[in-house]
Amino acid sequence: MFNLILLRHGESEWNAKNLFTGWVDVRLSAKGEQEAKRGGELLKERGLLPDLVHTSVLRRAIATANLALDACDRHWIPVRRSWRLNERHYGALQGKDKAQTLATYGEEQFKLWRRSYDVPPPACLKDVVARMLPYWESAIVPDLRAGATVLVAAHGNSLRALVKHLDGISDSEIAELNIPTGIPLHYVLDVNLKPTKAGEYLDPAAAAEAIKAVANQGKK
Structure with a gap:
């Protein structure tokens, strides 16, 4: 069995302002x-201590990884970006207020832009899956198969892409998946790298509340 931990970065300055962020390095x-x-x-409380970390090249994910590692006394492990x-x-849309965007374009278009699988701008979740999966196969999978407990500290949509792959979520159903900031999501994978059960948030109550907040972004 293999341990995989997914961690969306903590709230960013633009999350706090309800702005679309994307690749802006806030x-x-x-x-x-x-x-x-x-x-x-x-x-640390659960004894799920990572052996290495994979993260993005954006500072909010890197900082999240570093702060989390320091808190669980694993600041010395390798971090790959x-x-x-x-x-x-x-x-x-980057830099635009979500509430204003919702008011201007309506709920249907707003949700398509935020959560649909194959509607851009200019990238869509389908594009994220296409660029993420080669890294999963070439970098993360070998670490898991070597027996490492792997932490992936990334972003809402790159983690949605990975969860879609792991859980076999359909293109239509993925629109309903929201991932909260800062709460580890633990997967136990079998020898075929399939989840033995649904991923488990290490603070389920906080995750449930935070997921509602993510789903309601754009509404003030």
Whole structure:
């Protein structure tokens, strides 16, 4: 059996302002820093101590990984960075207020832009899956098969892409999947790298509340 931990970065400065972020390299908010630290504390409490980390090249994910590792006393382990784990690129929507975008274009278009599988701008989740899967196969899978407990500290959409692959979620159903910031999601994988059961948030109650908040982004 293999242990895989997924961790969406803590709240960023633009998350706090309800702005589309994408590839804009913003910092964590003070709340996001605390979320990242709490994520590391949860790993320590559960004894799920990572042997190495894969993260993106965006500072909010890198900072989350570093803060979580410090909190669980694993600051010394290898951290590998790849653009393939970056957030989805939102193009002209980057920097725009989600509530204003919702009010301007309506709920149907807003949800298509945010959560559909194959509707850009200019990238869609399908594109994220296409760039993420080669990294999964070439970099993360070998570490898992070597027996490492792997932490992937990344972004809402790059992690949605990975969860879609792991859980076999359909293109239509993926629109309903939201991943909260700063709460580790633990998978136990079998020899075929298939989940032995549904992924488990290490703080289920907090995750349930946070998932509702993510789903309601854009509404003030």
